[in-house]
Amino acid sequence: MPGIMQTYNRYPVSFVSGQGSYLEDENGRQYLDALSGIAVCGLGHANPAVAKAIESQASTLLHTSNLYGIPLQEALAERLCAVSGMDSVFFCNSGAESNEAALKLARRFGNEKGIENPAVITMEGSFHGRTLGTLAATGNTKIQAGFEPLLDGFVPVPYDDVGAVEALASKENSVVAILVEPILGEGGVRIPSEDYLSRLREISDSFKWLLMLDEVQTGNGRTGKYFAFQHTSIQPDVVTTAKGLANGVPIGACLARGEAASTLVPGTHATTFGGNPLACAAAIATFDQLTDGVIDQAAETGARILSGLKASLQGSNKVKDIRGKGMMVAVELYESCTELVLEAMERGLLINVAADSVIRLLPPLNLSAEDADKVVQIVTGLVLERM
Numbered sequence: 001m002p003g004i005m006q007t008y009n010r011y012p013v014s015f016v017s018g019q020g021s022y023l024e025d026e027n028g029r030q031y032l033d034a035l036s037g038i039a040v041c042g043l044g045h046a047n048p049a050v051a052k053a054i055e056s057q058a059s060t061l062l063h064t065s066n067l068y069g070i071p072l073q074e075a076l077a078e079r080l081c082a083v084s085g086m087d088s089v090f091f092c093n094s095g096a097e098s099n100e101a102a103l104k105l106a107r108r109f110g111n112e113k114g115i116e117n118p119a120v121i122t123m124e125g126s127f128h129g130r131t132l133g134t135l136a137a138t139g140n141t142k143i144q145a146g147f148e149p150l151l152d153g154f155v156p157v158p159y160d161d162v163g164a165v166e167a168l169a170s171k172e173n174s175v176v177a178i179l180v181e182p183i184l185g186e187g188g189v190r191i192p193s194e195d196y197l198s199r200l201r202e203i204s205d206s207f208k209w210l211l212m213l214d215e216v217q218t219g220n221g222r223t224g225k226y227f228a229f230q231h232t233s234i235q236p237d238v239v240t241t242a243k244g245l246a247n248g249v250p251i252g253a254c255l256a257r258g259e260a261a262s263t264l265v266p267g268t269h270a271t272t273f274g275g276n277p278l279a280c281a282a283a284i285a286t287f288d289q290l291t292d293g294v295i296d297q298a299a300e301t302g303a304r305i306l307s308g309l310k311a312s313l314q315g316s317n318k319v320k321d322i323r324g325k326g327m328m329v330a331v332e333l334y335e336s337c338t339e340l341v342l343e344a345m346e347r348g349l350l351i352n353v354a355a356d357s358v359i360r361l362l363p364p365l366n367l368s369a370e371d372a373d374k375v376v377q378i379v380t381g382l383v384l385e386r387m
């Protein structure tokens with residue numbers, strides 16, 4: 001049958017509209033959305049200010065070209081730099097593309113310094129995208145299988161293992177950068193040791209490597225700070241983001257600082273659509289609403305979900321761990337539990353299972369306390385009633 005290429009096993013539901021933290025299917029049934037399109041719609045569905053910005057930009061100017069000035073792109077870059085302490089931004093259309101930009105930046109950074117075959121340290125269990133470059137950087141052989149030969153120039157080490165990075169530093173002189181997620185997202189919401197990023201920062205400083213953070217999922221308020229690295233006192237050289245940046249309009253960004261901010265010069269990287277007026281208008285309308293108030297509220301509501309789940313599930317012999325940061329919350333079971341996604345749907349809740357056994361919750365940042373309690377209640381029921 002002609003149709004969509006079958007790259008997804010889709011759930012038997014289609015949504016036709018949304019409002020805030022709720023989605024409605026073809027039969028008029030409402031679902032509480034604790035996934036937000038995988039950390040994309042941080043301000044909920046049909047956000048009025050984002051809708052208005054899209055509408056008015058669509059009837060003004062959708063697209064020109066990066067051959068010309070794009071004032072909305074400049075304005076968005078200024079805001080992102082101001083909130084993050086970074087110096088320059090390359091806009092693109094997705095998370096994978098933002099990481100491609102970072103990887104190209106790292107290679108050029110190394111080549112300019114005369115380092116032969118520059119390599120990037122990556123993490124086992126990580127996820128960076130599905131393009132050939134980001135696939136090779138991704139630390140998951142299941143995702144890579146069938147796409148060999150993989151791109152060269154990546155050195156994977158275990159996540160949250162500073163010793164493994166130090167060991168490499170003493171024997172690999174082609175390393176130019178570390179690419180790391182502040183919290184593993186697809187890898188199962190793994191939160192590293194408190195000092196992990198600062199130790200990686202120290203090593204990067206002593207070997208003149210770039211510390212590149214993949215905040216495609218953790219950025220834009222998701223963990224209770226604008227960027228997850230802002231829970232620490234470090235400053236990265238490169239940060240990538242995408243998912244929550246424009247509340248559902250495709251856009252990605254690669255931010256850089258210091259020497260890295262000017263590594264990509266005219267002719268070295270480009271994009272037709274990246275950072276076009278429509279995407280930037282939506283991102284600015286999103287950014288303007290991601291105030292400290294909203295992000296602090298996300299931190300509080302996330303903590304409420306986390307403590308609710310701990311109160312109801314800690315001690316259950318099915319539960320291995322309950323963890324989270326802001327609106328990125330996980331319940332890890334001892335066994336594979338992918339069937340819970342459909343069972344949750346039957347109870348009117350949208351969740352996700354990552355790494356086979358980790359219930360992952362990524363609700364809208366502005367979820368109400370009442371809906372947060374509903375998420376806790378339904379997830380608790382799913383876990384405790386599980387065979």
Ligand SMILES: *Cc1c(COP(=O)(O)O)cnc(C)c1O
Nearest residue numbers: 094095096127128129185216217
């Ligand atoms: C989703 C994700 C990506 C890939 O983003 P796409 O927009 O699907 O290309 C990369 N890195 C992380 C950490 C992600 O969560």
